Amino acid sequence: MTSQTPSPALDRFIKDTLGLTKLPAHLPIFTLSFLGFLFVHQIAAPWASRRWFPVAYGGGTKRARNAWSIHVVSQIHALLIVPLALYVRAHESAARREDRAFGWDGRVGMLHAIACGYFLWDTLDAIVNFTDLGFVAHGIACLAIYVMSYKPFVAYYGTRCLLWESSTFFLNIHWFLDKTGRTGSRAQFINGILLLSAFFSVRLVYGGKVSYEFMKTLAQVRNEIPFSYVVTYMAGNVVLQGLNWFWFYKMISSLRRRFRGPGERDKLINGGARAEGDTEHGNGNGSGAEGGIATGVATGYGTHAN
Numbered sequence: 001m002t003s004q005t006p007s008p009a010l011d012r013f014i015k016d017t018l019g020l021t022k023l024p025a026h027l028p029i030f031t032l033s034f035l036g037f038l039f040v041h042q043i044a045a046p047w048a049s050r051r052w053f054p055v056a057y058g059g060g061t062k063r064a065r066n067a068w069s070i071h072v073v074s075q076i077h078a079l080l081i082v083p084l085a086l087y088v089r090a091h092e093s094a095a096r097r098e099d100r101a102f103g104w105d106g107r108v109g110m111l112h113a114i115a116c117g118y119f120l121w122d123t124l125d126a127i128v129n130f131t132d133l134g135f136v137a138h139g140i141a142c143l144a145i146y147v148m149s150y151k152p153f154v155a156y157y158g159t160r161c162l163l164w165e166s167s168t169f170f171l172n173i174h175w176f177l178d179k180t181g182r183t184g185s186r187a188q189f190i191n192g193i194l195l196l197s198a199f200f201s202v203r204l205v206y207g208g209k210v211s212y213e214f215m216k217t218l219a220q221v222r223n224e225i226p227f228s229y230v231v232t233y234m235a236g237n238v239v240l241q242g243l244n245w246f247w248f249y250k251m252i253s254s255l256r257r258r259f260r261g262p263g264e265r266d267k268l269i270n271g272g273a274r275a276e277g278d279t280e281h282g283n284g285n286g287s288g289a290e291g292g293i294a295t296g297v298a299t300g301y302g303t304h305a306n
Contacts (some may be wrong), residue, residue: 005090010024011024013028019030020147020151021151021152022104022150022152023147025106025109026109026110026112026113027115029113029117030117031115032117033113033114033115033117033118034116034117034118034121035115035117036117037073037076037077037118038121039077040069040072041069041070041072041074041121041125041156042069044072045068045069045072045073046069046077046214048072049068049072053068053180056068058183063129064123065282066129068179070105070125071126071176073118073121074168074172075168075169075172075173076275077118078165078166078168079110080114081114081115081162081165082163082165082166082169084110084111084114084156085111085160085163087107087160088107088108088111088159089159089160092105092107092108092159093105093143093198096108096156097156098099099156100154100156100217101153101154101217101220101221102151102152102153102221103155103156104155108149108152108159109150110157111159111162112146112149112159113159115146116143116147116187119139119146120143122138122139122143123136123139124142125139126138129305136276141236145158146158153225154214154217154218154233156217157210157213157214158251160210161184161207161210163202163206164207166198166202167202167203170196170198170199171195172192173191173195174188174191174195175194175295178224183258184258186294187257189273191240192255192258194230195251196251196252196255199247199249199251203244203248204245205247206215206246208241208286209243211241214221214233214237215234218230220231
C-alpha cells in the first residue's frame with residue numbers, strides 16, 4: 001500500500017522541514033488521486049454528460065456545466081472513499097485504536113492520500129472558478145487537516161469522519177434530480193428520506209459520538225501538543241457540530257418546499273436555473289437557489305460538500 005518517494009531531497013523536506021513523517025511513502029497515491037479527480041472533472045465528466053444528458057448539461061452556462069462536473073467528481077469520491085474508510089476502520093491495528101491521538105498504520109496513509117488528492121483538487125477549482133471565499137477556505141481547511149494527519153496526529157478520527165460522505169451520495173442525487181427536471185418527484189421524495197436518514201444517523205448520531213471522543217482525546221494529550229492545536233481543533237469541532245444541526249434543519253425545510261404543490265416546485269426549478277449561473281460552486285452540495293440546503297455540508301474533518 002506504500003511506495004517510495006521519487007526524490008530523497010523531497011523526502012527529507014517533507015519529513016524534516018514540514019514534520020509530516022508519514023507522508024513521503026504515500027505521496028504517489030496523493031498525486032495519482034489529484035490527477036484522477038482532475039481528469040474526471042476536466043475530461044471524463046464533460047464527455048459523459050454531453051453524451052447522456054445533452055439538455056440538462058449541454059444547455060447550461062459554462063459555470064453551470066462546471067458545477068455539474070464538480071458534482072460528478074464529488075459523487076465518485078463518495079463512492080470510493082466511504083467503502084475504503086469502512087475497510088480501513090475494520091482492519092485497523094489494536095495499537096492505533098489505543099492511541100487515538102498519534103496512532104498510525106499504512107492503510108490510513110493510503111486512505112488519507114486519496115482524500116488529500118480530492119481536497120487539493122477541490123481547493124484549486126474553488127480558486128480557479130472563484131465564486132465565494134468560503135469555498136476556498138473550506139478546501140484549504142480540509143486539505144490542511146488531512147495533511148496534518150501524516151505527522152501523525154488524530155488520524156484515527158480523520159478516517160471516521162470520512163464516513164460522513166455517506167450523506168453526500170444522496171445529496172448529489174438530490175441535486176441531479178433538480179437539474180434533470182425531477183424536482184418534487186417520487187424519486188426525489190424517496191431519495192430525500194434516505195438523505196435525511198443518512199445525514200441524521202451518520203453525521204449527527206455517529207458524528208456526535210466521534211466528536212465527543214475527539215474532544216476527550218484532545219483533552220488527554222493537551223500537554224503533549226501546542227496549545228494552538230487544542231484551541232483550533234476544539235473550536236472547529238464545536239462549530240462543525242453546530243453547523244451539522246443547522247444544515248439538517250435547512251435540509252428538512254428545503255425538502256418540504258419541494259412537495260407543497262406544482263407552484264412551489266416551479267418556483268424552485270426556475271429559481272435554481274437563474275441562480276446556478278451566478279452563485280453555485282457546487283462542490284458536493286448546493287442546488288442553485290437551494291444551495292443553502294447544504295452550502296458546506298462538509299466534514300471539517302471530512303469531505304466537503306459546498
